[in-house]
Amino acid sequence: MLRTRLTSRPRTVGRRALLTRIRREGYIPGVVYGHGDPLSIQIPIREVEHLLTHQGSGGLVDLDLEGTIQTALLKEVGRHPATGAIVNLGFQRVALSEIISARVPLTVVGVGHVEENGGVAQIQLDHLDVHCRAGDLPTTLPVDVSQSEIGDAIRIADLALPPGVELAQGVDPGQVVVSITSPAVPRMVEEELEASEAAGTEPPRASD
Structure with missing residues:
Protein backbone atom coordinates (compact mmCIF):
# COMPACT_ATOMS: atom_id res chain seq x y z
CA MET A 1 0.00 0.00 0.00
CA LEU A 2 1.35 3.40 -0.99
CA ARG A 3 2.13 5.60 2.01
CA THR A 4 2.81 9.31 2.22
CA ARG A 5 6.46 10.12 2.81
CA LEU A 6 7.27 13.01 5.13
CA THR A 7 10.64 14.71 5.08
CA SER A 8 11.80 15.09 8.66
CA ARG A 9 14.91 15.86 10.59
CA PRO A 10 15.90 15.73 14.27
CA ARG A 11 15.36 18.87 16.30
CA THR A 12 16.78 20.17 19.54
CA VAL A 13 14.48 19.90 22.52
CA GLY A 14 14.17 23.35 24.03
CA ARG A 15 11.92 25.98 25.50
CA ARG A 16 8.77 27.46 24.01
CA ALA A 17 10.75 30.17 22.22
CA LEU A 18 12.60 27.50 20.23
CA LEU A 19 9.34 25.82 19.21
CA THR A 20 7.94 29.18 18.14
CA ARG A 21 11.01 29.79 15.97
CA ILE A 22 10.66 26.35 14.36
CA ARG A 23 7.06 27.12 13.41
CA ARG A 24 8.00 30.55 12.04
CA GLU A 25 10.56 28.85 9.80
CA GLY A 26 7.79 26.73 8.28
CA TYR A 27 8.09 23.52 10.29
CA ILE A 28 5.87 21.62 12.71
CA PRO A 29 7.55 20.05 15.76
CA GLY A 30 6.78 16.41 16.43
CA VAL A 31 7.72 13.40 18.53
CA VAL A 32 8.22 9.79 17.38
CA TYR A 33 7.82 7.12 20.06
CA GLY A 34 7.52 3.34 20.39
CA HIS A 35 10.03 0.58 19.50
CA GLY A 36 12.96 2.53 20.86
CA ASP A 37 13.81 5.88 22.35
CA PRO A 38 11.56 8.89 21.67
CA LEU A 39 12.85 11.16 18.92
CA SER A 40 12.06 14.85 18.54
CA ILE A 41 11.67 15.90 14.90
CA GLN A 42 10.43 18.72 12.70
CA ILE A 43 8.50 18.42 9.43
CA PRO A 44 7.76 21.05 6.75
CA ILE A 45 4.28 22.43 7.38
CA ARG A 46 3.35 22.17 3.67
CA GLU A 47 3.90 18.40 3.82
CA VAL A 48 1.81 18.11 6.98
CA GLU A 49 -1.06 20.09 5.46
CA HIS A 50 -0.95 17.94 2.32
CA LEU A 51 -1.06 14.79 4.46
CA LEU A 52 -4.05 15.94 6.50
CA THR A 53 -5.93 17.10 3.40
CA HIS A 54 -5.47 13.91 1.39
CA GLN A 55 -5.08 11.20 4.03
CA GLY A 56 -6.59 12.50 7.24
CA SER A 57 -5.15 12.37 10.72
CA GLY A 58 -4.89 8.66 11.51
CA GLY A 59 -3.00 6.83 8.77
CA LEU A 60 0.42 5.34 8.23
CA VAL A 61 3.30 7.44 6.93
CA ASP A 62 6.94 6.87 6.04
CA LEU A 63 9.15 9.28 7.95
CA ASP A 64 12.30 10.05 5.97
CA LEU A 65 14.76 10.79 8.76
CA GLU A 66 17.75 12.05 6.80
CA GLY A 67 17.67 9.01 4.52
CA THR A 68 16.46 6.45 7.06
CA ILE A 69 12.83 5.41 6.56
CA GLN A 70 10.67 4.67 9.59
CA THR A 71 7.04 3.61 9.20
CA ALA A 72 4.84 5.29 11.78
CA LEU A 73 1.21 5.87 12.65
CA LEU A 74 0.08 9.47 13.04
CA LYS A 75 -1.54 9.40 16.48
CA GLU A 76 -1.86 13.01 17.56
CA VAL A 77 -2.42 16.33 15.82
CA GLY A 78 -2.19 19.19 18.30
CA ARG A 79 -3.93 22.42 17.35
CA HIS A 80 -4.00 25.91 18.83
CA PRO A 81 -7.24 26.26 20.83
CA ALA A 82 -8.03 29.69 19.40
CA THR A 83 -6.77 29.62 15.81
CA GLY A 84 -6.91 25.91 15.00
CA ALA A 85 -3.36 26.06 13.61
CA ILE A 86 -1.31 22.85 13.81
CA VAL A 87 1.21 23.18 16.64
CA ASN A 88 2.61 19.66 17.15
CA LEU A 89 2.42 16.06 15.98
CA GLY A 90 2.77 12.66 17.62
CA PHE A 91 3.87 9.54 15.71
CA GLN A 92 4.04 5.91 16.85
CA ARG A 93 6.63 3.66 15.21
CA VAL A 94 5.07 0.43 13.96
CA ALA A 95 6.08 -2.77 12.20
CA LEU A 96 3.87 -3.70 9.24
CA SER A 97 3.08 -7.05 10.90
CA GLU A 98 2.04 -5.38 14.15
CA ILE A 99 -1.62 -5.30 15.22
CA ILE A 100 -2.74 -1.70 15.71
CA SER A 182 -35.47 15.14 1.42
CA PRO A 183 -34.23 18.72 1.06
CA ALA A 184 -35.07 20.66 4.22
CA VAL A 185 -38.08 22.96 4.02
CA PRO A 186 -36.98 26.55 4.75
CA ARG A 187 -37.79 27.26 8.40
CA MET A 188 -39.80 30.41 7.66
CA VAL A 189 -42.09 28.61 5.22
CA GLU A 190 -42.43 25.70 7.65
CA GLU A 191 -43.53 28.05 10.44
CA GLU A 192 -46.06 29.74 8.15
CA LEU A 193 -47.54 26.37 7.19
CA GLU A 194 -47.79 25.31 10.83
CA ALA A 195 -49.48 28.60 11.78
CA SER A 196 -51.95 28.32 8.90
CA GLU A 197 -52.86 24.76 9.82
CA ALA A 198 -53.40 25.75 13.45
CA ALA A 199 -55.67 28.65 12.42
CA GLY A 200 -57.52 26.62 9.80
CA THR A 201 -56.68 29.10 7.05
CA GLU A 202 -55.06 28.85 3.65
CA PRO A 203 -51.25 29.06 3.72
CA PRO A 204 -49.86 32.30 2.28
CA ARG A 205 -49.25 32.26 -1.46
CA ALA A 206 -45.94 33.26 -2.97
CA SER A 207 -46.11 36.70 -4.57
CA ASP A 208 -45.81 36.86 -8.35
Missing part, protein backbone atom coordinates in the same frame (compact mmCIF):
# COMPACT_ATOMS: atom_id res chain seq x y z
CA SER A 101 -5.87 0.33 16.38
CA ALA A 102 -6.33 3.31 14.10
CA ARG A 103 -8.88 5.81 12.81
CA VAL A 104 -9.67 5.60 9.09
CA PRO A 105 -11.49 8.40 7.20
CA LEU A 106 -14.73 7.54 5.40
CA THR A 107 -15.30 8.73 1.83
CA VAL A 108 -18.89 8.99 0.59
CA VAL A 109 -19.26 8.08 -3.11
CA GLY A 110 -22.30 8.10 -5.38
CA VAL A 111 -23.77 11.34 -4.04
CA GLY A 112 -24.66 12.40 -7.60
CA HIS A 113 -27.26 9.63 -7.81
CA VAL A 114 -28.88 10.81 -4.59
CA GLU A 115 -29.04 14.43 -5.74
CA GLU A 116 -30.41 13.49 -9.17
CA ASN A 117 -33.30 11.79 -7.39
CA GLY A 118 -34.06 14.81 -5.21
CA GLY A 119 -32.33 13.61 -2.07
CA VAL A 120 -29.64 14.90 0.25
CA ALA A 121 -26.87 12.75 1.73
CA GLN A 122 -26.56 13.72 5.40
CA ILE A 123 -23.14 12.58 6.64
CA GLN A 124 -23.34 11.52 10.30
CA LEU A 125 -19.87 9.95 10.66
CA ASP A 126 -16.64 10.82 8.84
CA HIS A 127 -14.27 8.21 10.30
CA LEU A 128 -14.17 4.66 11.61
CA ASP A 129 -12.01 3.15 14.34
CA VAL A 130 -10.56 -0.19 13.25
CA HIS A 131 -8.23 -2.96 14.43
CA CYS A 132 -5.81 -4.67 12.02
CA ARG A 133 -2.22 -5.35 11.02
CA ALA A 134 -0.43 -2.11 10.22
CA GLY A 135 0.28 -3.35 6.71
CA ASP A 136 -3.44 -3.92 6.09
CA LEU A 137 -4.57 -0.49 7.25
CA PRO A 138 -6.58 1.22 4.47
CA THR A 139 -6.06 4.91 3.76
CA THR A 140 -9.83 5.41 3.46
CA LEU A 141 -13.05 3.39 3.47
CA PRO A 142 -15.70 4.07 0.79
CA VAL A 143 -19.36 4.53 1.68
CA ASP A 144 -21.39 3.88 -1.49
CA VAL A 145 -24.76 5.65 -1.66
CA SER A 146 -25.24 5.19 -5.42
CA GLN A 147 -28.13 2.75 -4.85
CA SER A 148 -29.70 4.61 -1.93
CA GLU A 149 -33.08 6.35 -1.98
CA ILE A 150 -34.77 8.94 0.22
CA GLY A 151 -35.42 7.40 3.62
CA ASP A 152 -32.48 5.00 3.47
CA ALA A 153 -29.70 4.94 6.04
CA ILE A 154 -26.29 3.31 5.76
CA ARG A 155 -24.92 2.01 9.04
CA ILE A 156 -21.47 0.86 10.07
CA ALA A 157 -22.63 -2.75 9.75
CA ASP A 158 -23.37 -2.10 6.05
CA LEU A 159 -19.77 -1.15 5.23
CA ALA A 160 -17.52 -3.64 3.45
CA LEU A 161 -14.27 -3.85 5.41
CA PRO A 162 -11.12 -5.10 3.65
CA PRO A 163 -9.78 -8.56 4.58
CA GLY A 164 -8.04 -8.51 7.95
CA VAL A 165 -9.68 -5.26 9.07
CA GLU A 166 -12.13 -5.39 11.99
CA LEU A 167 -14.12 -2.83 13.94
CA ALA A 168 -12.30 -1.55 17.01
CA GLN A 169 -13.67 -2.49 20.40
CA GLY A 170 -16.59 -0.29 21.44
CA VAL A 171 -17.69 0.68 17.93
CA ASP A 172 -21.48 0.37 17.51
CA PRO A 173 -22.29 -1.46 14.24
CA GLY A 174 -25.74 0.10 14.28
CA GLN A 175 -24.48 3.68 14.18
CA VAL A 176 -25.68 5.61 11.14
CA VAL A 177 -22.95 6.76 8.76
CA VAL A 178 -25.07 8.46 6.09
CA SER A 179 -28.82 9.09 5.93
CA ILE A 180 -30.66 10.02 2.73
CA THR A 181 -33.28 12.71 3.32
